[in-house]
Amino acid sequence: MSSDERRHQFGEYLARLRKDAGRSQRRLAEMLCAASGTHSVTRHEVSRWERGERVPDSWVPKIADVLGVPANELERAAAYARGEVDRAPFGGGVVLAELIPPGDPLVPLDTRIDRRIGGEDVAGLAARVHGFRLADDVMAGGDLMAPVFRELNSAMRLYRESTHTENVGRALLVQVGELAQIAGWIASDAGQHEQAERAYRIGIEAARQAGDAPLVANLAGSLAYQLSNTGQEKAGLHLANAALEEAGPDAPPKTRALFHDRVAWAHTRVGEAQSAMQALGRAHDALTEEEPEVAPQWAYWVSRAELEVMDARVFTELRRPLRAVPLLTDVLTRYDATHAREVALYRSWLAVALADANEPEQAAEEARRVVSVAADLTSDRTTGRARLVLRRLQEFEDVPEVRELLHDHGHLLSA
Template sequence: MIDDRRRKFGARLALLRRTAGLSQRQLAARLCMVSGPATVTHNEISRWERGERIPNDWLPLIARALSVPLADLERAAAHARGDITAPQPRQDVETLRQLLATEDLLVPVPTRPGGRLGAQAVAVLAGRVHGLRLADDVLAGQDLIGPAFRELGEAARLHREHTFTEETGRALLVQVGELAQIAGWIASDAGCGDHAEQAYRLGISAARQAGDRPLLGQLEGSLAYHWSNNGRARDGRDLARAALTDAGPAAHPKTRALFLDRIAWTHTRTGEPQPALTALGRAHEALSADATEEAPQWAYWVSEDELRVMDARVATELRRPLRAVPLLTEVLATYDPTHAREIALYRSWLAMALADANEPEQAAEQARNVIAGGVASERIAERSRVLLHRLGAFAEVPEVRALLDGYDHLLRQERQ
């Protein structure tokens, strides 16, 4: 009798093959083309898909032939073999824990062993901070958490161990705050929520000391967003409102739009539709306002398309799919394909809206694209689980049944 885990793996492999538009014979031919002297027949592929065998040695070539992440296939195969072990704590997370254990990372050490720090060193740090932001556009949290917190530790060390002019000190605090914000976002994406909150709090302290009100609003808003998605919806709503106030009336229109966007989301999470829709309207108005100066560099990504995504997310959460589906479809049609995590997240909301619109076949197709992408993000993993639970209501639909069978191991992991 075939083990259930192996059967599920086979069903998933068959689903990936069909998604690629290949028959078993065509997949066998592709594998033979790239395998050198080794050969495989369609009968062997049939055995894999029935769960009779796990194609351990063939996984890299299968991933290549089907254009799917190898890591995703290897995890599924390991589960099918029954040899998945509990993940070991990442060294990066342990480093972060030690880093944030200090009472106040921004308090200078008495001896200041690092000597004098000039403006050029801060400018170099600013370049690395923005480079990390750009990397986050195309890489997921689990890939970036190490570099992010190494940079945060180094920035804090510069402040603690060096002397500098008042102007340079303020600029350095600004970079610590900006770095703490992106590090917190990355930690949250990697599934390290407690450490994300600690990083945000460090950044809030730095922004306050620097007197940078828009940056303070950015960090408070980031923490509010984190809270709203992790069981503290009312606290998140209240902090999001405070972030807009703390940013001040002179904040750039782009940043005000971002802060209002977060307010809209936190009201949505607390089940307050009218304040959420009002905040969305104010966000669009803010973004269209004239500006007399450049926006902060950290707001580079704020755009009308991103606001429309939030419009659609709010509409989906409020169970208004007729509003959400066309918005998300339009944005996804032109979205930068290198931003894999954002595309997967937006597809997940589209899948949910399609399910609410009673279109389970299309919802299953979008959900499969999300899950099969293999993005190393806890946000994607959580959205994948949410989608599978939601689509369980349509289990009798063949496309949905295939999806549920192919990715049942994700729900099993959740229950363990």
């Protein structure tokens, strides 16, 4: 990463911290002046920091104090931006550093319950975690939110309150991280994005403490995907790249394929077509590599078909329907019909691609299927895609099939 990119990344980080604290640039400057007893900081200086033109030096501890954030994290981020350290905190730079929640919900308690846990307890938790993954394949987020977060809270209590060996503790932290990832994914699907982000943050810390870099990357990449889809495209791109860096070149090929796919989507969302296509190519290349070791269980679903779906979604987003339509059509002919949410989501992309290809009649047919399935799912993602498809088809309202579709379901646009 170039020095300009490092400074720009720090500037975006500082701007987010300031906004989270509810301060304007002018107010931050005033507070810094009051804290230092001088008038040497202006709104324009704060603006230069946030644009990446300069990196504050002696002001960093006072900025941290005024914004109520850990000074050591801000100082490490500034040092990375100035090029004083070669590797950013936690391997993913400023972006990953800011995800760790204040305090540590995983710190063992001084007083523990009289229970010693071992490998069998961890294996039981691992089975329940994978059970939630499989349930997510056929159920929507709204149906799974309560039980998965109960399980996550229970797993954290188990780690904090019981006694165990170092190896068992590390294995337990891995399962907490994996559970946090699926909990975050489920919450995001239910439209509970703040709760999803908190789960991802907890999971990143658990995986980091366990020394599991691919799992850290999976959690960070999952959050990057959420950011890319919820109006924070630049932050999503920074975090997707940070996740890939965290995983490193020695991560199992199947996991690297997933991380490259997320980078491709993040580039797509910011309109960087060439970079997106390059990342798609790297994802396919990674998947064809020989697996030197068994991929982690959480990557069970990564396959050529899933990469082709992402290919098609990127092509659709970049308005290349002639490439998207054949891919999605082929994948849908062989996709497991019990995965109703995924089928509906993929059909929504097909509907948009067909509209872009000036095939409104077929697009309306696919859209009707999407709306029908979305009505039966407690999935915010599916509902949102249904609305997006209906909006996309409004320009074809003179076509009978589209007019009928909008007559039957147009009310969803104002819901």
